[in-house]
Amino acid sequence: xxxxxxxxxxxxxxxxxxxxxxxxxxxxxxxxxxxxxxxxxxxxxxxxxxxxxxxxxxxxxxxxxxxxxxxxxxxxxxxxxxxxxxxxxxxxxxxxxxxxxxxxxxxxxxxxxxxx
Amino acid sequence: xxxxxxxxxxxxxxxxxxxxxxxxxxxxxxxxxxxxxxxxxxxxxxxxxxxxxxxxxxxxxxxxxxxxxxxxxxxxxxxxxxxxxxxxxxxxxxxxxxxxxxxxxxxxxxxxxx
Numbered sequence: 676x677x678x679x680x681x682x683x684x685x686x687x688x689x690x691x692x693x694x695x696x697x698x699x700x701x702x703x704x705x706x707x708x709x710x711x712x713x714x715x716x717x718x719x720x721x722x723x724x725x726x727x728x729x730x731x732x733x734x735x736x737x738x739x740x741x742x743x744x745x746x747x748x749x750x751x752x753x754x755x756x757x758x759x760x761x762x763x764x765x766x767x768x769x770x771x772x773x774x775x776x777x778x779x780x781x782x783x784x785x786x787x788x789x790x791x
Numbered sequence: 792x793x794x795x796x797x798x799x800x801x802x803x804x805x806x807x808x809x810x811x812x813x814x815x816x817x818x819x820x821x822x823x824x825x826x827x828x829x830x831x832x833x834x835x836x837x838x839x840x841x842x843x844x845x846x847x848x849x850x851x852x853x854x855x856x857x858x859x860x861x862x863x864x865x866x867x868x869x870x871x872x873x874x875x876x877x878x879x880x881x882x883x884x885x886x887x888x889x890x891x892x893x894x895x896x897x898x899x900x901x902x903x904x905x
Contacts, residue, residue: 708891718879720896727891766834776846777824777888781834 678702679767679782687788688757695742696752696785698767706772709750710779711741714764723765726750754787762789793818795884795897803903809870812900816863816884822846823865824894825857828879837880840865841888869902877904 680699688694700709711723726734726741734741742751754761764786768779796815804810816823824847825837836849840859857867863884869876879901883894 710893712896717898718881718901719898720881720883722893722895725891725893768834774847776841777822777839777883777885777892777894778836778847778849779824779826779834779883779894780836781826783833 677782678780679769681765681767681782681785683785684783685786685788687790688754690759690789690791691756693753693755694757694787696754696765696767696787698750698752698782700748700750700767700769702748702769702771704771704773708770709741709743710768710770711739711750711752712766712768713761714766714784716763720766724752757789759789759791762787795882795895797880797882797897797900799900800898801901801903803905804872805905806872806874808872809868810872810902811866811868812880812882812902814865814867814882814884814897816865816882817895820884820886820895821863822885822888822892822894823859823863824883824885824888825865825867826881826883827851828881828899829875829877834881837867839888846888872904874904876902878902 709726712720767782822841824839839847859865879899883896885892885894
C-alpha cells in the first residue's frame with residue numbers, strides 16, 4: 676500500500692490566489708514527521724515545512740501552512756498568495772520513528788503551475 | 792552557511808561501467824542520505840550514513856553502495872551500470888536524523904546510462 680498519496684498530479688492556480696495541495700499518509704507508527712518539499716525544474720529539493728505527529732498546532736512558515744488532520748491522516752499544504760516562482764513540483768514526505776534515523780518516504784508529487 | 796554540494800552535476804556512462812558520486816553535507820551535519828529519482832518510480836530512499844556507519848538501507852540491489860568519511864562527506868557507488876540506473880541522484884544532510892531534524896538536499900547528480 677502507498678504510504679504517501681498525492682492525488683493531484685497537476686494543478687493550476689491564478690497568481691495571488693491561495694492553493695491547497697493534498698497529501699494523505701498511512702502509518703501505524705504513533706511517532707512520525709511529515710515534510711513538504713518544493714522541487715523547481717533545476718532539480719534541487721527545497722524544504723518548506725514540517726509537522727510532527729504530536730504537534731497540537733498546524734505548522735506555518737511564511738506563506739506556507741500545513742493543514743494537519745491526524746484522524747483523517749492528511750497533511751495538506753496551503754500556499755497563500757501564490758507567486759509565479761511557486762511553479763514547481765511539490766512533494767509530501769514522511770519519516771517514521773520506527774525506521775531508525777533518516778528515511779523519508781515520498782509521495783508521487785504535485786506539479787503546481789501559477790498563471791499570471 | 793554553504794548548502795549541500797554534489798559532484799559531478801551531470802554524468803554520462805555506458806552500460807557495464809561503474810560510477811562514483813560525491814556529496815558534501817552542510818557543516819555540522821553528520822547524517823547523509825541518498826535518494827534516487829526517476830519518472831517511473833519517483834523518489835526512493837537508497838541509504839543513510841551517520842558517523843561513518845550505514846544506519847538505514849532501502850530496497851536496492853547490492854550494486855548500489857556507499858560510504859561516509861570522518862568529515863561526513865559521502866560517496867555512493869553504482870557498479871555494473873544498467874539503463875534503468877539513469878536517474879537524478881539526490882543527497883541530503885541533517886544534524887542527527889532524529890526527532891524534528893530536517894533533511895536539506897543538494898542539487899543532485901543527473902546520471903545518464905547509454
